[in-house]
Amino acid sequence: MRRRVVSLVCALVVLGSWLAVPAAAAVTVTNGCVASVPEPGTTTPVRICYSLFEPAGASAAHTVPLIFHSHGWAGSRTKDPAAFQAWLDAGFGVLSFDQRSFGESTGVAHVMSPDYEGRDVVKLVDFVAGLDWVTKQRPGDPLIGAIGGSYGGGYQFAGAFTELRDSGRTRFDALAPEITWWDLKQSLAPEEAARTLWLSILFAAGGTHLPPAVSAAFVQLIATGGWPAGKAGRDLDAFFAHNGPAWHVSQGRKLDIPVLFGQGISDNLFNLNQGLANFDHALTARARARSIFVGYNGGHTLPSVVPPGFATPGDPCSIALGSPNFSALAVRFMTAKLLGRATGLSGFGVYHLSTADGRCLTQRNLAPNTRQALGKILVPTGAGLPLSLKIATGPLTFAGTPRLSAKVYTLVPDSGAFFALSVGTNPLTARVVQNNTMPLREKHVARGVERTIELPAIAVDVPTGKNLYLTVTPVADMYAGQRGPLPGALLLKNPTLTYRILSR
Incomplete structure (x- = not known):
């Protein structure tokens, strides 16, 4: 048979x-x-x-x-x-x-x-x-x-x-990949904190197609909000270990072919951090010089309600590059690269990013150029209101991946918080840029542990009369169910924020 x-x-x-x-x-x-x-x-x-x-x-x-x-x-x-x-x-x-x-x-x-x-x-x-x-x-x-x-x-x-x-x-x-990942585990559960809202949607759509042991571990990941312990966690670690460009690059491999990247900046599953990592690390320098990165407000997008966020849907950068949308841009890209025909396409080797308000921002360099010391940050864990700290006053343009370094202290295990940059006239009106937050999760009680937290990569114009804030919140809807066993608090001592200001 x-x-x-x-x-x-x-x-x-x-x-x-x-x-x-x-x-x-x-x-x-x-x-x-x-x-x-x-x-x-x-x-x-x-x-x-x-x-x-x-x-x-x-x-x-x-x-x-x-x-x-x-x-x-x-x-x-x-x-x-x-x-x-x-x-x-x-x-x-x-x-x-x-x-x-x-x-x-x-x-x-x-x-x-x-x-x-x-x-x-x-x-x-x-x-x-x-x-x-x-x-x-x-x-x-x-x-x-x-x-x-x-x-x-x-x-x-x-x-x-x-x-x-x-x-x-x-x-x-x-x-010409769109809205995809660099590191699958870090996309689904950054810092081993599950993006439970998206994981529930993905599992409902296709969870039965996974191997049974992985499917069971996936359910545990959704139910607990954190990376499963024991065998279930090992099953997931082994399953996701090689499933993305991050692993191949760690093994010394890079692609030497041109790539047109399309990444959703307001995508809160495979966020802009993932796309930038692909553009920056998955290609050889020669290939990157022949490639184009387009970030638009779209992709896997769910509105951020807690904390409140904003983004203007659209793809102004494909338009700025001479195409009505990313699909048409892809045809031009492949026509130039595979057929060798002149299509008038330009913008190679640089980042084209839609700002939260829908303007196309083109940059050759997104490396941080500003380092700012902040005061102590104390937030409750498990429940409570967001805390927004003023970083800068508009007008200014901000783009790239900010990082926050600090000594972390917690009272109870499984404590965490969520971080983002926000824009508003005051802390109460501040809204998270492009609907994205990133987590810090401490599995054990922390006593002065040095941490560097990667915040969501964004692009935003802060107008006159508004401010840029660092928002720290004990809860975030994309990570629903992230709760420790007891109420607690998280303290960041000597926090320092590094980021890139493009203009003032």
Whole structure:
């Protein structure tokens, strides 16, 4: 029986399709599957299914580059060629695929493990390398780019870094990931404090696709608000250890291909900190000089009510770069990088960030240039009102990743607080910039422990008549349920804030 299953899967790979039908505008749509790495403890290949869109006129005599596409968490591939019309019209073929365990693909979701989802992507690259109408740079090396957001951005790094790990190079020639992560554990539970609101949404959408032990640990993470102890915690640590660019970079790997980054600055799941880490660390210096970073107010966005926040939705930086939106910008980017055509695109090697009020701010350097000592900070833990300390008076422009260093004291274990920069006319009207907070969580009683807290990366114009504040709050809605066993207090002695002021 096992031999018949393997033979059937292999036959699907050889045939390359279940169905081939002509679509609108003479686009040929082929649906099929490739055989990929079996699940642990099994020998049956996992089936990774795709829809392939061959544009009119593509042939062995007139080859075209190919764009990979995939879906977000718990989604499925796009089968309608109309969704890719801009790409087809620009002279690209497209392959959209169901990621492992989703859509028509089989297996279990390992959430972008290089050994599973990474190798799934490599199998798809192997497949398109055999298509005679796809442009080859050399035998077995197709000319390809990739697009997609969130989980659909994660596969791009998983595939490219897995090839780099296994063969010393990647066959991807350009990427355009949106709203994705650098370090998955730090995204889901920064400082091991769970983003419970988002984790609940993600688990409800696709938790049953996870391995059973990981699913159970995930539930414990949501229920307790903190990283599980014991075996459950070890299960999660092992599961997430290699699932993002951070691990590959720690192993000495960097991508040497151009990347168009799209990151949501008001995204409170994969925040701007994650995108900046990718741009700053996942690429070689040469690749970064050929890449573009666009931060917009969007992505995984939930309003911050406690503490109150603000952001103006929109993508002014794609517009400033000459495109109506990020999707159109991606077409121009791939046209320039894969087809070698002049598109008038500029802005390489720098940061293009939407401010909280919707202006595009372009900067070459986001390194801190200001160091400010603050007085003692004392806040209750577990319950209470936010405390906002005045940092600076407008007008000024602020951008980058602020950091707060201090000696930390707590009264009880499992004490914590949440930190952000806010803007307002006074402490009572201050609202958190771009809806993002970051946690400090002390598992044990702290007595003068030195800590450096990374605050949310932001971009904001503070107008005349308003002030910039450091907000410290005992509760934050993105981290609902973060409560210690007893009421307590958190004291920061000798706090120092480092940040970047661009203009005054």
